[in-house]
Amino acid sequence: MDQLLKDLAPQVLAVLVRRGNDFAAAEDALQEALLEAWQQWPQQPPANPRAWLTTVASRRLIDGIRSDASRRRREEAAQTEPEPGPTEQADDTLQLLFRCCHASLSPGSAVALTLRAVGGLTTRQIAEAFLVPEATMAQRISRAKKSLTDQKLNQAGRLENVLRVLYLIFNEGYTGSVDLSAEAIRLTRQVVVSNREPEVLGLLALMLLHDARRPARFDGENLVPLDQQNRSLWNALKIEEGVLLLQTALAQDRLGEYQAQAAIAALHDDAATAEETDWPQILSWYDELLTIHDxxxxxxxxxxxxxxxxxxxxxxxxxxxxxxxxxxxxxxxxxxxxxxxxxxxxxxxxxxxxxxxxxxxxxxxxxxxxxxxxxxxxx
Structure with a gap:
């Protein structure tokens, strides 16, 4: 049940926010609904867990509104709005991700809020990952939510912010009790479902091509440089997927920084030994990268x-x-x-x-x- 609730939480939160509810209030209502699910589901599991959570959270929001007119309008919306299908669910989650990466937020705040609202991580897990006290992280997330209260939910022009935040999460790697690299890959895959822009594909390719080397990156607690890694330990399936994504992105002929970085990573992964690395081609890709993002x-x-x-x-x-x-x-x-x-x-x-x-x-x-x-x- 843990994983089910973790998967459903960002989807339900996205629905509540899409309906025009305040971000912080929506999350509070969702937490109450999740607590009720913990108490009721073991004895009486619902036929549609997502609809159940959405309905209960909507009711908690309605209970918090004093105006009778507002209550009636929101009850009607909660009762009559059709349950979104798989495509709408993906769109809802994507909208929530774009909201968490709003340009008004600092990179650190956007990362924390994304992991909390979309990733479904606890405040404690995020605090452990960034090596800060839980109270400090709670304040950071709270300030981020408050700053978004009056912001319009609009994903236009925000893709660059989202990709930057996802890459920041990926680069944190494995710290605390959370594998942030895996979480970043999971969230980026969600973006790819609804957006096949070349830089989105390029970022996912870059993540996979780097993450493929992870099994060889450490020997016990000792860091192993790239040229000394046992390449037989690299994940061939991730490399293959990363290369295919990169090829699809480059075919659109709109080169961006993540595609250039992925091309460099692919050349490293393609070399059977360090001595076979095609350094002249890697150098040419760095020259391309610097013209795009110096x-x-x-x-x-x-x-x-x-x-x-x-x-x-x-x-x-x-x-x-x-x-x-x-x-x-x-x-x-x-x-x-x-x-x-x-x-x-x-x-x-x-x-x-x-x-x-x-x-x-x-x-x-x-x-x-x-x-x-x-x-x-x-x-």
């Missing part, structure tokens, strides 16, 4: 590709052009520098760079890995 992170990754395609000295020259665009204590800047210096034969400089990278690393796994790299070169 970010310091992409430019930093491009420096690595330059070093592999044209030699470490060329890579260091490309890196020098990126340094002033990144914080001086950015751990990836020093990690890339260490990699290129080691390839150029400067073991002392590489060890120093890896040690600096370890100092500023944002995760324990990365810090341990970079520290080992520095120690290896010093020894």
């Amino acid at each position: 970010t310091p992170a992409a430019a930093l990754s491009r420096a690595v590709a330059v070093g592999e395609a044209d030699g470490p000295q060329a890579g260091l020259a490309a890196l020098a052009q990126v340094e002033n665009r990144l914080p001086k204590k950015h751990h990836r800047l020093f990690a890339v520098q260490g990699h290129l210096l080691e390839r150029s034969g400067d073991r002392v400089g590489a060890a120093r760079a890896y040690a600096e990278a370890a100092k500023y690393a944002t995760s324990t796994a990365e810090r341990v890995h970079l520290t080992k790299q520095a120690a290896r070169l010093r020894n």
Whole structure:
């Protein structure tokens, strides 16, 4: 019953919001309906669980409205509006997702509200995932809901915001008790059902192509770099699906940042060994990416590709052009520098760079890995 309620909750919430109810009030009514379901369903399961939840939640909303006229109007709407079919259910959920990713919200608030309202995660689970106290996350979600109270439910022009939020969720990976990467893939699949825009397909392809490598990313607690991973552990089905999605997106001839990133990921996944990686083609895709979405992170990754395609000295020259665009204590800047210096034969400089990278690393796994790299070169 846990999974059933988790799947139904965002669908019912979307219906309530679509009917014009206040976001926070709708969620409160839904929580009351879910509690009642927990109490009644084990003894008397409904024939249509979704309709049951929608009806009970609608009644809770009606009970909270003091105006007799408003009560009559809302009761009539709840009783006469036909239950939406599968396509309408998908549209309702998609509208709710777009509302949670409204441009008026900060990225952090949009991520939290999306996981809570659409993902069906508890406030505690979200707090654990982002390593903050539950009370802090509850306040963040509450403020986000209040800020949306007067916003019109309109998905036009919001697709970019939705994709950005989903990618932020995916990049959080597995933390706390929740697999946020899997949750991001699940939510992105829901968008794909109703929207076949090339960037939507590109984002799902990118997620699958990266997630396919997850089984080989760690050896126990030790982080394994891409070029040292056991590629037989990669998920071939996810790679195949990701490549097909990418091909479908690229065929529409409207290249975007997620498609370019997915193309780079596909080239890595296509190589049977690290030595067979097609670095010149990867470099050309980074050039494409920078013309579409020029970010310091992409430019930093491009420096690595330059070093592999044209030699470490060329890579260091490309890196020098990126340094002033990144914080001086950015751990990836020093990690890339260490990699290129080691390839150029400067073991002392590489060890120093890896040690600096370890100092500023944002995760324990990365810090341990970079520290080992520095120690290896010093020894």
